Amino acid sequence: MLSDQKVSEELRLMGRPKEERLTQDVAREACQRAGGKAFLMGFISSLGTHYVIGLKALNCNTGEVLGSEQVEADSREHVLKALDESATKMREKLGESLATIQKYDAPVEGTTPSLEALKAYSLGMKTWHFKGEDAALPFFQRAVELDPKFAMSFARMGNVYMHIPGEDALGRENLRRAYELRGKVTERERMYIEAHYYDSVTGELEKAVRVYEVWQQTYPRDIEPYQNLSGIYPRVQQE
Numbered sequence: 001m002l003s004d005q006k007v008s009e010e011l012r013l014m015g016r017p018k019e020e021r022l023t024q025d026v027a028r029e030a031c032q033r034a035g036g037k038a039f040l041m042g043f044i045s046s047l048g049t050h051y052v053i054g055l056k057a058l059n060c061n062t063g064e065v066l067g068s069e070q071v072e073a074d075s076r077e078h079v080l081k082a083l084d085e086s087a088t089k090m091r092e093k094l095g096e097s098l099a100t101i102q103k104y105d106a107p108v109e110g111t112t113p114s115l116e117a118l119k120a121y122s123l124g125m126k127t128w129h130f131k132g133e134d135a136a137l138p139f140f141q142r143a144v145e146l147d148p149k150f151a152m153s154f155a156r157m158g159n160v161y162m163h164i165p166g167e168d169a170l171g172r173e174n175l176r177r178a179y180e181l182r183g184k185v186t187e188r189e190r191m192y193i194e195a196h197y198y199d200s201v202t203g204e205l206e207k208a209v210r211v212y213e214v215w216q217q218t219y220p221r222d223i224e225p226y227q228n229l230s231g232i233y234p235r236v237q238q239e
Helices: 004-013 024-033 076-100 115-131 133-146 151-162 168-180 187-202 205-218 224-238
Strands: 038-047 050-059 065-073
Touching (some): 038 076, 050 076, 065 076, 115 133, 115 151, 151 168, 151 187, 168 187, 187 205, 187 224
Antiparallel strands (some): 050 065
């Protein structure tokens, strides 16, 4: 089950207000991004002095209805009790269904309103880890085709190009574009973009070091700032 905080975080990555009403399409996308299996949608409608409460569970990836439940409350005061009963029955129905649903890998974190762009970016990151950064490049390119404002995909592309002989100009161009688009990204993404921008585009190594050190302190489990600082420190000392 996703907490309210996690839902708000997913909405932010989707470029939506955290208070936005969760329609079926929005809830399904948030569920997919979080790597969930199913999500619930509900309604309450009045029928004279009575209230009808309905719930339905849907598969995050296919949109298929996995189960539904409807109960009636004889007064407004009994709505919550009826809703609780409906939820209990729904959980019983879903027990077996959820076990048969294939669990897909959750896309990696990325600030983009396009789920397809995020999926392409995620495939790029997975390919990078298993086959190397050159093999990941087409996925990052596809991601920015789907979302021309996808800052992190530009940053990853820039980083890849910087390691390809003769393509450093293209690398700096992509890193510069990522830097220009960093306004709405997460804190971790911003630090990645700024550190690589200062290192590879402007050559301001001390600024890059400061960003990496803050990143290191803020997210001590992230390996990237440790790796990159080990390469930058000797260069700073040579200046």
